[in-house]
Amino acid sequence: MSLHDITAPPLRAPGFARLPVLAAAAFCLACLAAAVAAPVLAPHDPADLVALPWQPPGDGFLLGTDQLGRDMLSRIIWGARVSIGLSAAITALAFAFGVPAGLAAAVLGGWADQAMSRTVDLFMALPPLILALLALSVTGTSLVTLTLVAAFLAALRVFRLSRALGVDLATRDFVDIARLRGEGTLRIAACEILPNAAGPLIAEAGLRFVFAFLFVASLSFLGLGVQPPMADWGGMVRENAGALNYGGIAPLVPAAAIALLAISVNLLGDRAAGGRTGR
Amino acid sequence: MTDQKRPAAVPARPRAISRRGLLQSAAAFGLASGAGGLLLPGVARAQEVPQSGGTLRAGILGASSNTNDPALRQDEFGVMAAYTTFNHLVEIAPDKTLAPELAESWEAAPGAKEWVFNLRKGVEFHDGRTMTADDVIYSINRHRGEASQSGAKALMAAIEEVEKLGSHQIRIRLASGNADLPWNFSGDHMAIVPDGFDNWMKPVGTGGYVQTSFEPGVRATWERNPNYWKEGRAHVGEVEFLVLNDPQARIAALQSGQIDALGLVDPVAVEMLKGSGAAQVVNSAGGQFWSYAANCKLAPFDNVNVRRALKHGIDRQKILDIVLRGNGRIGNDQPVAATDPLFNTELGQTPYDPEKARYYLKEAGLDGLSLQLDTSDATYAGSANVGQLYRQAAQEAGIGIEVMRQPADGYWDQIWLNPSRQMTSGVWMGRPTVDMLMSTIFAGDAPWNEAFWSDPRFDGILVEARAELDPAKRKEMYWELQSIIHADAGHVIPVFADFIDAYSPRVRGLMPTPSWYLMGARFTERVWLAS
Amino acid sequence: MKPEPAMKVPLLAIDRLEIEAPGKGGAPLRLIDGVSLQLAPGRVLGLIGESGAGKSTLGLAALGVLRGGQRMTAGEVRLAGQPLGRLDPGAMRRLRGREVAYVAQSAAAAFNPAQRLIDQVIETALACGMSRAGARARAIDLFARLGLPDPARFGGRFPHQASGGQLQRAMTAMAMCARPRLIVFDEPTTALDVTTQIEVLVAVRSAIREEGMAALYISHDLALVAQMADEIMVLRHGRMVEHGPVRQVIDAPKSPYTQALIGARGLVRTPRPSAAPILEVRGLDAAYGEMKVIGDLTLSVPEGGTLAVIGESGSGKSTLGRAICGLLPWSAGSVRFAGRDLAPELRRRTRAELKDIQLIHQLPDLALNPRRSVGAAIGAALARFRGLRGAAAREETARLLRQVDLDPSLAARLPGALSGGQKQRVCIARALAAEPRLIICDEVTSALDPLVAEGVLKLLSRLQAETGASYLFITHDFGAVASIADEVAVMKQGGLVASGALADVFDAPPDPYTAALLEAVPQLSPGWLDEIAARRSLPDTARKDHAV
């Protein structure tokens, strides 16, 4: 119950808050377009040395050059492909496994739920970065293992959320009705529960996407992330960090790209979750 | 080169210059005529008298697994600590000659199979005991035998017997002649410790500094050994090593004046450090080189013309300019550094010549060539990026190179020296002697024959040269060996990378030293601090 | 009844008030549309209306408060002569608590769960400058007068340690503590059982009378308002429909809407001759985990007729419905349906058994999947039970919708686009889709406004006549029972206390509990509450309250 004085000015028209959301959507779309159409959009081959290292922006290189003299803009565009693709893959995998498992645990209940939930508890009881460090040390770092490990960690959280949503929804009367029709667990989970859990799950997907993004960047820092010469934004920050000590701006470009995308996805996720203030 | 900046990368990733790199390099001493003409305040000038005292702080690569035991040491930390705490039988003098240290003199019997070393008298260990032949024999034998866990075990394998001839004289018998044997005792593994010593948390040596604290992976401190036997050495009052692994943090620490010395400086930082005036940068041209080894047992690389095409298809200058920022020299596909006295000065430089490369391909009966090049950060950081430069250049010559980036973990075990790979990258720190260099990499039975190349004539000359004590003959033979490698072997050696060190402005007595970083790892006993 | 005082200085004066909220399409939605009223000190005005009539909004406006997003667009609210719309926030704040106080529908949610009751009750009094000791004494006195147990120590409890009825009284005490001149009661007893409700009503009424306070009493239940108020205002869609003294509004309602409201209570069913039972429950035990809810229950539903199961919250009546359906397997006893024993577990029942027994829930909002269209909801049942798909299913859906008096075009809509009554009709249609022999109706009218509920009841009666289905009608509402049941069974704490034909049980309650229940059902006649209060030596009302 949110109350206000009868004299208090009415809340701002909702249209006003739309600008940042529109900007966020535009940026996300731009990144997506960059990722999809990288070969068309990038002015140079991201691996080609086209000028001296760490040239300032301008002179045909809109965002300057990187530590090897490659075109920063082209690398950012191609990097979008790697970064976004990777995060999207991680998020998608996490949901592909986390949601069915979580909903199944919720609907099945009993020992199946116990077994799954306690296993997840165990893995969630361990710090994610440590888990990733150990897991990647065991499996070796490659794009595939990186994706799988990060997806596994994200799936734990997705499982918990899906299970919580599922448990809540499973007690709804319409689920009872479906059970009274004699419908099976799978059908109930898919037709009755999933559509109603979609809202929070979509918001969570945005969040997971951002976390995957930053997580991969952190792993890149520890030398376990995306490996050069592939251009991912986190790795580009890392590669170009040396310019900071010269007052160069090279690392700021990918860092800003990361921050902007994270913020944009966040904003959109919030909006998807409903309510401009509900964060 | 990106990652040149992280000579050590972060701990999780195998060191940029790991295993084949750092580990050997300690024992590595290219004889070189250092880079001349430095006009830095810190570079030794005759008129200046060294001052005593002060605390010398160095940023060193290390890990919590570090130990003071030279036999098991890892990382830069172990090497630097070894030369700070201990002495060795011989040392590489700043003038690049082999100088006596704890051995006053040595002599080889003809054939170089038997050697007698006369030890210095009156040298005291930090605990007050006087050094004798027993200590030296113990120190050598630690690296020999079944149970030895030492990194120098292979190096000492040729020794058949170490005999005590007197309280300060020993004799060493080898399985086969080796004119360069004394060089083997200059490596950091071969530190001289008291007979029976094994308390490595409190190391005892005869070196210029006595260790006062040691936190593995964090820091270590020394104070000057008041009874140091060497004249005019070990000037500073205290030495502190801070373990710094993050590339950015290392440079920042030097820039902000928190450390005085830093080895393994990223070429990218050189210009900035020089320009800022916050540091003196010392380049030491030495034997460190990068290699691409084409598999000579595998078609089409078994055809020498294909190998020649590969050698002409690489733009060495571009790699030097862009990746090393000029901090090095271009290579000529043979492993002896231009700074080495045995360097073959008459060998013509292979240029970047796509046309010629095409020509050689045609000679080999090929229209084009495509191959996979394995790179890995296990060699040197950013090796994949250097590979990209090779790819770009080779494209012009109709050679398609697919640059494979292999995970650092397992690169040395599974990719490198794997007879099914077409071309692998490697890095070499050079060796104290040309013989060691060639016998480890180029001899037909060399343990690390990365190009799977063998040439009976080459092998014969190599064995002959090893036992040859006459300098003129040696030189002739080694020149011949270099020319054979240059023309025929499977190696593309694009560049020799300088050892780059940086020091704070107050450090004096600096001198380019070709054998390794930080004045051949002996900076603690050679530099002094201006007040 | 007290004499009507002269209305010289109205305590509360609302003049042509208009309040808007942002609507869906951007056009504002008018919640209060030109309502005016005046309330003299000491008088009680009852506000009546169904959900969405604007009565709560009006009640809050009397405190100078609007809900999120709402705006006052015209008119004026004066409290004790002060124009609320033009005061600064501080002045407005000082009016609240001392001049006007508020009692909410759900006291359980309105109390801060982290604070002891006494601290919350005396908070306003302290802010008004009363001493702590004085405020405590006043609170304890109010607790006593409102019939709370152990008044001296009651305030030491946390909200979760008191029952719903107790909290409602504590909240009244909280409102009264600083002696405001006006209290707004917003459906204060709606969430309570009838027997609790009557106790709270009695206590509250005597307290405000003793204190001489004026009150706005908001309710959807005309009978209740008739007991509490001096005059009644009927609101519909934000507009005033009728306003007048209680007697006049009840005895001679002028507007058709009011007439309908009063008429809604008069629906009475002609009982059918008793038939053979289609469902027989014998010695049933059921439990949620450790908690036993039903013990040794025996009852039967006549074929083609209706058995109403009556009980207060916690009596186990809904659990009975779930057990019969198979949602909650029973632990002992048997259930015979159409001469065959039913398996306790759902998955051991045949499809025919599932088809024959259908369930309709209390809250259609929860019973319809918000993401499935009406057509899909009904279609799922058609496909499952009658194998109808495609065009046949669409035709049958349309027929069913028409049967429950809905436009067939609604089939394409999502439940969110329907009103509460429409949704309940969809649920009924969905149950009918199976062509069941028994429908379990679990409080199907409780969440609906009286007129809507009446419509649903009529529909159910008609459908029974058309389809011959039997009903197990679970409810706490006696009015509903009278209009649909042939037989009744009264449940208390998981067991049966009375059962029999409707007339037998209602006219001559066989046991005291049933009698008390019947007595507590609010009656329209304005003197009803007084009679009961007189009959019981009130305010001894604490006897059945216990901590939850």
Place this chain on the structure above:
Amino acid sequence: MGRLILRRGGTGGLLVLASTLLLFLAGEMMPGDFASKLLGASATPETVEALRLSRGLDASPAARYLAWLGGLLHGDLGLSLTNGREIGALIASRLGNTLLLAGLAAAVAVPLALALGTLAAVFRDSWIDRAVLVLTMVTVATPEFFFAYVAIAVLAVELNWLPSISIPRPGMSVWEVLQVLVLPVLTLVVTSTAHVARMTRASIVAAMEQDYVGTAMLKGLPRGRIVLRHILPNVAAPVSAVVVMTLADIVVGLIIVETIFAYPGMGQLMVDSVAKRDITVVQACGLIFAATYIFLNMAADMLAIAFNPRLRSAR
């Protein structure tokens, strides 16, 4: 409540036990081994074997696991594979350092975050709220290593105000130690504040939607009193849980900060040991991290119980 806490504690114990198994298995499965890492190029099969034998790696995995567990029960973490030192001694000072850094960061970050979150919630939709929103979004979206580098470049190198290396030396005064820690603490504060601030705001906003806050307003209480007496006590449980979880994240998140600032803490030790395949140290560090994490999670749950009058008074 006692029973609840006991139960939660029991679960925590089981989780720690399960994590020992997990850590042990991870260690067993890690490719490469310390001996060849340690001996590097000069490794020969004999030297590797000699080294492995000397560290007792010839026993069966099960036997080693049980021995490890047995040692743990006596507080014995075993010996480092690479340098044979007591892990207990190796870790002791590191753990102290890590806790010091995490404690300092929390001491700054938590009050700051609570204040920001509360301000944003109380002045919802005002410029304060928006500023906090933007600030937290930016800090959440910035990789912490990047922030650390910027801080070093500006504060240490350019302005030379603070040391970029955070190695505390023996004999430093408290003031000097604090000075050395400013940059890592700052980095941690920036990266950890956002989460708590946003959770605080969300909790308060959710609490403000509760009926009892409306009641308090209708009782004519001043805004400050409503926030202090009616909102904050009710968000204590969720917020304290977030705070404790953030503590856990700070302790674990130190890995990156420690690496950059060369701070001798647990994270650096663990990363180091993974690289060197010093499995026993990895396991010990992992266990301590896991135990800390589990314990703090448990503490969060218990705080939630303690702050909830309903659970507090139950049994």
